[in-house]
Amino acid sequence: MPKARLIDTSKCTACRGCQVACKQWNELPAEETKQLGTYENPPHLSGNTWIKVEFRERPGEWLFRAHTCMHCVDASCEKVCPTGAISHQGEVVLIDQKQCIGCGYCVLACPYNVPHRDEITGTARKCTFCIDRIGNGLEPACAKTCPPGAIKFGERADLIAMAEQRVQTLISDYGYPNANVYGADELGGLHTIYVLTERPSALGLPETPEVATSTVLAQWLSGVVTAGVLAALPFWLLFKRKKQIEAEQKSKVEGGVR
Amino acid sequence: MELSRRGFLKLGAAATAGIVIFEPLGLKRALAAPPKGFSVSKRVGEKTTICPYDASGCGFVVAADNGQVINIEGDPDHPINRGTACSKGASLRQLAADNPRRLGKVLYRAPGGSEWQEKSWDWALDQIARKIKTTRDASWRERDDDGYVVNRTEAVASVGGASLDNEECHLLVKMLRSLGLVYVEHQARI
């Protein structure tokens, strides 16, 4: 039975334990950020930030939603990946860092703006669902750490049932007429399911996400990249990738705090 | 009680890629077979500690190799936080000794000096002991302005202690009061 993660926005207090716990387990460095007039930081997901809480203010409300990889069944990133670096490992959509050439197709294709290319590694990176943890009987770091229990990990079917029940309660008892479950059916079914207190668009999610295909992506790119560049790109990136791996190994030897 | 003595289940043959899984009372977790090629990247933790931040008293587990921290996360057995951690608790890993901002040497700044100098413990504690004695003795008040016997110094003060262990607080208050200090304050006031 597939596992999934349930993020209940009605319970999230935006303590952002998930952001740090993810970095702690996955050994991701801090980003340099600025105070831009919001509690939200870093400004977006990146090669080193795989989950982040988005803050939205409305009159009398402060909405929080942890944003991370949805681990879609119909995963656009997987479909457009030219090297086969992105694959499903069970329910988990994983980018194999050794195969990734950093072409950035997945970055453009993802309807949720999840994968990001990392400048240091030259590869696309994103949430791995803590595959090493969940494959060994542990919860993903984000779900494990969540103090109010807004992020839960478990059997997907159970979580969807729990989410549906929670939405009913939110509508009937808490005055959230727009509460809804997100992810049960989208893109063939997501493995990050949400309980949303508002319509998806009010919380930064596409109401009807679409699967990108290579064709779709080629159409997107046609306006900006010539076919010739497109054809040459992977080879150039493979070469660059090799140099970057060498540089990365060198920096590891030199050490430094994360 | 330390986790290693409670029969926590050690998995993984290689020391660096092992994993410690909890066996909480009444909640024995079944271990799924890891998907091929995805062994856990580090151990979760062997010993327990309590968070140094707010007074919730959340439990944490720490994994260390040769004394160096490799992982810190919430103690799933702990009844207060049940394995969870906020953004401060979750970052405890960066409090460890490999944070280059941590102090590892006694530092001294001379009068009018513009820099720190590294010193030995023995030198520094010797100097501090002498200064405490000199200041205390010179300022000693056997009687106050009303003529009452008070036996105190008002020239030496101590602040802090809310991040110390109970045992440390006990020794500290015992030392300070025996020296005759009355200016004894800490975080509870502010």
Place this chain on the structure above:
Amino acid sequence: MTNHWNDIANSDCMLAIGSNPAENHPAAFGHITEAKERGAKLISVDPRFTRTSAKADIYCPLRSGTDVAFIGGVIKYVLDDMEANPTNYNMTYVTEYTNAPYLVDPDFRGPADLDGLFSGYDADNRSYDKSSWSYQLDEQGIPKRDMSLQDPNCVFQHLKKQYARYTPEVASSITGAPVATFLEVCQTFAATGKAGKSGTIMYAMGATQHTNGTQMIRSYAILQLLLANIGVAGGGINAMRGESNVQGSTDHCLLFHILPGYLKTPINKDETLAQYLERVTPKSNDPKSANWWQNTPKYMVSLLKAWYGDSATASNEFGYGYLPKNSGNYSWISLFEAMYDGVIKGLMCWGQNPAVCGPNVNKERKALENLDWLVAVDLWETETAAFWKRPGANPADINTEVFLLPAVASFEKEGSVTNSGRWSQWRYKCADPPGEAMPDLDIINQLMVKIRELYDGDATAPHRDAILNLTWDYGSHVDPHQVAKEINGYDLTTGKLMASFGKLKDDGTTSSGNWLYCASYTEDGNMAARRDLTPGPFNIGLYPKWAWCWPVNRRIIYNRASVDLNGNPWDSEHPVIAWDGGGWIGDVPDGGWPPMAVDPENTKYPFIMKAEGHAHVFGPGLVDGPFPEHYEPWESPVENMLSGTQNDPAFKIWAGPMDYKGTPDKYPIVCTTYRVVEHWQAGQMTRNMPWNVELMPEMFVELSEELAAEKGIVNGGRLVVETARGQVEAVAMVTGRFKPFQINGRKIHQVGMPWHWGYTGLSTGDSANLLTPHVGDANTMIPEFKAFLCDVKKA
């Protein structure tokens, strides 16, 4: 906390006032969420819409510093509703367990009669003659009671008179809380007054850090007593404390006015141990009052035995003469005023950072320059340790010698810490510290060994016996278990560890470094290290075998108020204790005496720490009044609407250099300070952690859209906040979560900012305390960090 963290899950209604648990006590939110899933309500009362407010069922704004007006209004609502709907309240609790029926001296007068003052005020000395704040006594010397609560001199009637003026309109006009929202709070929280229902008040520094902060908390206590919420599961007044061992370090009394176990510090007039004990030991003539503090002599003598061992004998008053005696107030502000004045020459800082956390910190930083020497024990180069190179200072002009000693982190040493719920929990050495860093336990020990050597060699040194006769036998590296046992104490006749404080004696045959911790480390082992998750009796999450809790592992204090006169729990769903005919079952009861109606001869009243045995609705112990009365903060934009007494009449006003007071003509905006979840206190820990700095990288100030528009300030731009004492420049966070208040028909703005920043560390910024005043609470001297006046402008 009267209760503890897990117990929040048992609550029917949680009132967060003067606190922001989502940000400052995130672990609490697991239990709050659990309670909410059972249908409990969360109320957030705060000047600013916080991350707690975002999860609350009701958010009610109030202007900083007006809690007494707010809660006074709730008390009036409850008193009125009690009359209209008495069955909705637990009147047995109010009459039998509190001092509501006590008859007060007929000469007593309150603010309703005396324009905001109580009888006995001496304006010249800003203090009260409290002789009229006393009870009428019967011929046995026991307070007289009118169980009908009708006598005009009874506490209950005085209470009604006191709060009759606090109508919803008045409360709203003072606090800025909209009347409708205020009434919703009243109705929701008052619903917990029914027997069997529980409500908890969760407060923190938002309540304590005012010139009348103690009275704010008193107002919470009175409300909770009227609602029968003290002693029950899911109830209580719960101080959510801010440092991992601020509870334990307070229990061990690193404060000028108390000695370990909350024994009062001797003062000059306590010339002998007998005189001291006579002054500090409360007395009761009522055989039904346990008056637990009558045991003070046992605890004091046992403390002296723990400190002075064989040198503490009956013939030398157990070493009482070794103790320093106070002649005044030595609290934080006094301390820094004395340092500024050149009285204090040497300062030791143990993991505290006054250069960021102190009020009016420009003055406190300046005061540090007057020190001959400063010892800072810390993990980092703090602002305090580096004060001599702070912005604007010339190191060459500062002659202070500074010793910065590297301590070890929490998981690099072994010992116990006590959380807000009074749980003492053992933690282990899990990793090595950097370089030569040492545990504070060893630093203190090695320093004291050197000091003792110096005194051993100087026969002319004053009062050196106090140092040399101290028991100090910890070797070169201190074993924390040895100290933990010393804290617990010994039966000195057998050499065995004491089983509990009930057996401590005042004849020198027992020792205990802290009577409250007696039973924490017994012949059965280290109780704080227990990890047995048995949920415990009645399944209310007491976890009696997890760690250990003072006193005597009692998880909910005053729990004998959770039952009726026959010992049956008010709340059958969440009983704390119950009388089973022969004894109590459940939590460790507040004394094993039988219930009041079961055995009237041998029973005791439930509030055993009060001399009379009843909880204080009327609290004559405080310096500024037996009932909380609304006063404005020291700096306020408005006049007191309730009386001609503008400020709390009994706090100390400092008038030294740099003790500036701002006026509303120049500084019309209310300012407050607070914390965010991503950083901790003075910031020395988290501003050195890259992950925390990533989340909250820079100092910021929150202000309303309306104020920003008036001042031309844009979100993300920079602004300057100025008070009479200093300036802070920071990033502006313009938000709808701050709204201007309507105060008595006037628009009053409020801004707020975190106080985590300073000039050292990975992330630096201006300290909020550059703005705060050097003035403190009338009873505790806790500084008024939470309400003062400022102006803001675009940077």
